Amino acid sequence: MNDNTTMQSTLSAELAALLRERFAAAFPDCPEAASAGRVVPSARPGFGDYQCSDAMQLSRALRLPPRAIAEKVASALPLPDALEKIEVAGPGYLNLTLRPAALAARAAAVADDEERGGVPQSGDGRTVVVDYSSPNVAKSMHIGHIRSTVIGAALANVFRALGYRVIADNHIGDWGTQFGIIIKGYREFADMEALARDPVPELERIYKESNARAREDAAWMEACRLETVKLQQGDPENRALWQDFIRMSRHTFDEIYDRLGIVFDTTRGESWYQPQLAGVVDRLVAAGFAHESRGAVVVDVRDLDPALAEQSRKAVEAARAKGDEESAAREDGKWICIVRKEDGGYNYNTTDFATMETRVREYGPAKIVIVTDDRQIPHFQQLFLVSRRLGIVNPETELVHVAFGTITDENGHPFSTRKGGMPKLKELLDEAASRALAIVREKNPDLPQAEAAALAERIGIGAVKYSDMAMDPITTIRFSWDAVLALQGNSGPYLQYAHARIRSLLAKYAATFPGEAAVDAAPSVSDPLERALARRIVAYPDAVAAVAAKCKPSILAEYLYGLAQDYSAFYQKLPVLKCEDAATRAGRARLCACVAAVLRRGLGLLGIAAPDRM
RNA sequence: GCGUCUGUAGCUCAAUUGGACAGAGCGUCAGCCUCCGGAGCUGAAGGUUGUGGGUUCGAUCCCCGCCAGACGCACCA
Known part of the structure; x- marks a missing residue:
């Protein structure tokens, strides 16, 4: 393990590798031990910085008490430089405590890594296609479009940060009846x-x-x-x-x-694939995947999977048994995928096959990520299944449908078209900016009009974006102006505010102590509040990697919120500018600078601005 | 009828995907401005994690059964 580090991997990954070696060395005859060593940040400060609970899992296989297993791993020598101690606690946890200097150095390394953003380059030049936003021609963009847009853009940013080559594609609805x-x-x-x-x-x-x-x-x-x-x-x-x-x-x-x-x-747009549609259908038919039915050409997904066929047959029986012919008839619709309509026209199924095929052929992607609302889950399940069976998509390409919950009105019902439908996106953004402007004026009465307006725009948009990413994508959102435009609590502006405060503080620091070069100082980690911040910073690369692995920007939002909260607690309690001791003062200023860098970078991945003042 | 998703504090959501005492915001209550930016901080109250079983050393998380809600089920996407 290397303290001052080239950031090839995350700290947790390095610690996991270390423990894995030790488990393997301690129990060479046990295959389960070879894969042990998973490490996560400790639940509480009292339990060190990272913890591992694998000794308890291995207890059965090794037929040893968990604490004995943990002891053997903990006592192995030598202890790497970065670690102060490895302790056994509770029923058999391994608690790893970092040396303060190593923690500080690591935090600084993450924050200072301008080129790679403190994030391991796991993408390694592989390609990801991210399909998002996808509005329809001749329709206004409304609040239903913003989640796909904002989540998709954030995912594209994250994949890019991880070293993937990203193709961000707006599959607009520009074709059809x-x-x-x-x-x-x-x-x-x-x-x-x-x-x-x-x-x-x-x-x-x-x-x-x-x-x-x-x-x-x-x-x-x-x-x-x-x-x-x-x-x-x-x-x-x-x-x-x-x-x-x-x-x-x-x-x-x-x-x-x-x-x-x-x-x-x-x-x-969909129209781009239009010339390919006839060929797609021909090939599906030639391969025996599609056939004529009721005048249309269809793929019956049940033909591809005996288990589905069986499931479907049972459903029909169950419906018939109750004399429910309507439900029995509906059953077909769940598995029939129309690729050419009775009138000879094509639909989204055909277009999506052509799209899939083109993307694979042209980009050779490691992943294709499509961001749409959750009503399309069955459609993409079928599309993915059939695409693979037909060989349109090769096994190396991972297909991901990021499904997000639909937005309902304040009462949890779909927005009714009669009552004007969903609020327009432009109205939402205008309202957000206007609410932010009122506060900006109040807090900064001396700011010139144009600047205040520009700032309010960044804050309002930040609030809207954050509210769409702060929770797990699958969550249904009950639309409320007050929730989307919140400027306090768990909100975009809260994060922006934490960042702006640090920037302001650092500017003051530079002006007040021109001789002190905080840049050269190590971040201060002696107080628990400081240490909590440093631990949080060190975990940033893990958060970014997790976003990509789960396709959930909410993980990063949650992370940044925690970082901002930790900072606010630190800021309240520990003086920086007013700290008497020059060395501590510089160390704290440095820590603040690291927090600001990570906040700005993380907000950047979410597509949220980080103004220097607000 | 079948399928998918969801059920966690009064409300809106977390819980590093099976780990130590389930945490935040909003709201309520009590505090913090002679103190680096109060869009902030500290504390209190608030939980049988829908429910009943099962697996496990350990379950909000995995499996099975119920209950409730949302969405989907042949030519819209």
């Missing part, structure tokens, strides 16, 4: 002025109205269908309209993305 409906409506009742002024809401109005008419007027519906067919056959006029709609919509999306600081490496 809705365009016939819009084109028909556009021809009949478009308000050209409104379209010029603010195109997307007008397109949305056109779609809604045309769609409503199609529902009650069969002739209208047929006309819409014909427009779709014309578009898909390449009719120049319809294609020009369609491209116009895309251009207008993308312009509106880009305004939001600019504001959110979201970037993509590529934007390939």
